[in-house]
Amino acid sequence: MTPPRFLADDMLARLARWLRGAGIDAAYAGRGEEDDAILRAARAGGRVVLTRDLRFPGGPRERLVVESTDLDEQLVEVFRRYPGFDPLERPFSRCMECNGEVRAEEDPGDRPPGTDGPFTRCADCGRLFWEGTHVERIRARLARASRRAREELEEEARGEPPPIGRSEYDSFLKEILPLLGLSWRAYRRVRLGQRTRLRRRMREAGFRTLDAYAARLRSDPAERHALRAALNVTVSRFFRDRGLWLRLPEILFPELVRLAAAGPVRAWSLGCASGEEPFTLRMVWLDSPSRATPLDLLASDISEACLRRAARAVYPESAVHNAPESYLARRFSRDGAEWRLVRDIADSVRFETFDWGSEAWPGPFHLVLARNGIFTYPDEAGRRRAIGKVRGALVPGGYLWIGGNETLPLSDVKWEVAAPGLFRAAQPRASKDA
Template identity: 35%
Template sequence: MDDDQFRRLLDRFGLSWSGYRKVRKGVKKRIRRHMKALGCQDIEVYLAALDDDQALRAKCEVLMTVSISRFFRDRALWETLENQILPEIIHSDMERAGVWFAGCACGEEVFSFAILWDRLKDHFQALPEIHMLATDMNLVYLERAQKGFYSLSSLKEVPADVRRKYFKRQEKGKHYKIASSLEKNISWRLHHLLHDPPDRNFHLIFLRNNLLTYYQEALKTPAFLKVLDCLVPGGLLIIGSHEKLPLETTDLLPYRGYSYVFQSRDLSKKDK
């Protein structure tokens, strides 16, 4: 499959050529295997098969999903969460805080957050009830996340004391199991980011390195607005450190000067 053929496939799903720049090789390999399994000798036959069979189309779309993550990826963000964002949530005296991990892949980001939240129990007398919703369109990723097994490479940025407390090394030594105590406040759900949101009234939404990177403008802008509508007034949206918002909006304000954290404007204060 050459680049022109791959571009045609991306266009079929509204996916971005530039977004796939660094991951093209691996995705192409998966698609070639799928084509071979179906007996499709060229891209024309493959595209026709996708048009005729919604199940095949859905399978192809899942094969094109990308999961590049590890625990505490982009360390500066996690330090901001630990030292500023989460303490502010706790000091707000809210009774319940909702967090949505939109496009959670295999769960590293979700459990990184759960670890931070658990560690804050040592510094605060009382924490709000926390509910974490983790969604992804790839069922294989979700099932892997719920099992909670991770390779050593996923843990390379996890401090030694955190690893000892929250991970159990398996007998063969190649994988680690996340502590079961971290799983109790997490709900896992199959969800496509281009579809209607699974819930609303979130205080914090993680939308990192997925929708804003891999989709074309025509699809990601309306989907982004739906995500934005799920934030409570004053809620925070976190995107990837190298991502940009798909549109200018006065409903989002940069949080403390960070380029990847935005705060939903409190509409009750708009005219004040």
């Protein structure tokens, strides 16, 4: 089914731009236009209004109400409405800037130096386009949304739990997250992947409704653990916070070597997702003057699916777009639309399943990487517990690296700031002899 021609209101300008990338005619009404004026323009142009406003005027055939505020979810919502539509059949056939038709151009005289074809040009605004790494990222995002839309429709056809609406999802999480030791504040932004995983977990546990599943969770600790693992946030990428990664050989690695004395440096990536973080650490270490000292690298995650992906070590374009070109050239190879990590790096990290709620933590380590995980998603009590556990997993004077938007919870442990997000556990002062 082919999507109609759309006219997006002020709330969905970004969605319209991405739909153009999928070859869909998606015009933008402009900032501040009144609803009645948008509806008149849509009727005159034979378009369907794209809006998030449930009270938008007009009949149901004249508007498509998109529920989510998240772009990926919005794309899925649109693609679900038009089964069989393939966003990669005619991608970039419309200008993502102005919605004009894009046409091939053989050898444009205004091509920037050093650029290669094929070239296309917008017939309306005259903008010249050529393929770059951003094109692969756009294709990958559209492909993911299309795949998820197709999977949801197939699940519905099999009689599996229906998609969960945003308000239902929010109400469910507000009640259940405290039982899991997780923070609603961290999960308040609806994520498509989490809703999909919640539906999958409900199916595995034999439930079709949120109310029935919530009743099970209130009485079953094992199911609470299973859901916490299912809701685990696994978004990561190579060289996240790239600037600090590239400074580590100067500001951190020599200190780790000093702490290790004659032995290997021991590091732990806690909440490693699909391995992007520990593999980045290994690559940067091998390129540093500290590489003569062995690096014993443990990586763990609660999700066994994530660890299987880490073992495969094949990644989409979105996971590597922060990586410097020199690392892509030396440490990866192209595998279709994906990137395959070289085997010697992939085999150099030890992966284990680990739940941060466990009583027994491994250690001691000279460095713990706990970024964008245990200091974001647990509730306040869980974060305070985590900081004590991390300190216990470090050698005296060991280092902790957290996410750029995270802060350490209040605790009795003293920390010295080594760099933004990088902390050194203060060593206790030696007592003077009486």
